[in-house]
Amino acid sequence: MTQPLSPLELFHPEDLRDKSAALISHVQSEGTTVxxxxxxxxxxHPITPLELLFMRNSYAIPKMAELMDTTLGVVGLVEFPxxxxxxxxxxxxxxxxxxxxxxxxxxFFRDAKHIEGSDWGRxxxxxxxFSGTWLRDLLPRDIIxxxxxxxxxxxxxxxxxxxxxxxxxxxxxxxxxxSAFLATHLNGEKLxxxxxxxxxxxxxxxxxTVNVKWLSTLILTAQExxxxxxxxxxxxxxxxxxxxxxSRACWAMPI
Numbered sequence: 001m002t003q004p005l006s007p008l009e010l011f012h013p014e015d016l017r018d019k020s021a022a023l024i025s026h027v028q029s030e031g032t033t034v035x036x037x038x039x040x041x042x043x044x045h046p047i048t049p050l051e052l053l054f055m056r057n058s059y060a061i062p063k064m065a066e067l068m069d070t071t072l073g074v075v076g077l078v079e080f081p082x083x084x085x086x087x088x089x090x091x092x093x094x095x096x097x098x099x100x101x102x103x104x105x106x107x108f109f110r111d112a113k114h115i116e117g118s119d120w121g122r123x124x125x126x127x128x129x130f131s132g133t134w135l136r137d138l139l140p141r142d143i144i145x146x147x148x149x150x151x152x153x154x155x156x157x158x159x160x161x162x163x164x165x166x167x168x169x170x171x172x173x174x175x176x177x178x179s180a181f182l183a184t185h186l187n188g189e190k191l192x193x194x195x196x197x198x199x200x201x202x203x204x205x206x207x208x209t210v211n212v213k214w215l216s217t218l219i220l221t222a223q224e225x226x227x228x229x230x231x232x233x234x235x236x237x238x239x240x241x242x243x244x245x246x247s248r249a250c251w252a253m254p255i
Contacts, residue, residue, distance in 0.1 A: 058233075
């Protein structure tokens, strides 16, 4: 077993159990659990081992007491709400995919533009296998109201105040019904707390920011979430249909 990293005051030492000492820390600049994988370690493994898997969280990793919910709520623009028992979501399918932080490679742009965030090199990426169930197999289309255009995913993580809105991300509903995956296992092992247990939504081909960990609720909405993670952070330049410049949410990874 690899040696754990030295505990740091900005997060709980338990967050680093079974993690490799080779991981590169960005905790001091981010104030939360951010570690990247050395490039030479990535090259050694077709499937990135969990001890080398990068870590990136907007907020503190939820405490175990905050993850005791046993159900996944499906609410919003639906004929009636659903409460899905997480323990009954089976690992019926397995997919292999690239998981990449939207800020991967950020440090190489520092000389051209002021960019907030940690100095990611090339190690905010991994090749992984997830096991679970496709969302389309659990969410009947006939209960979705016609005005629903987005799937908003809410996690249990928050900015430190339980009164604040937890982390949320929205993606186009049709894309979610085609590709969204409810993961219970990672690399053949049951999801661990630091990587999103008990349930994580995975979108193949999308940046890791929309692969919401500690999933608590799925909300069918007409508009994108107003959450800071959707409207302020993780955005890219865009030109509207009227020719105005602005930004849009950062979704699919460009190849």
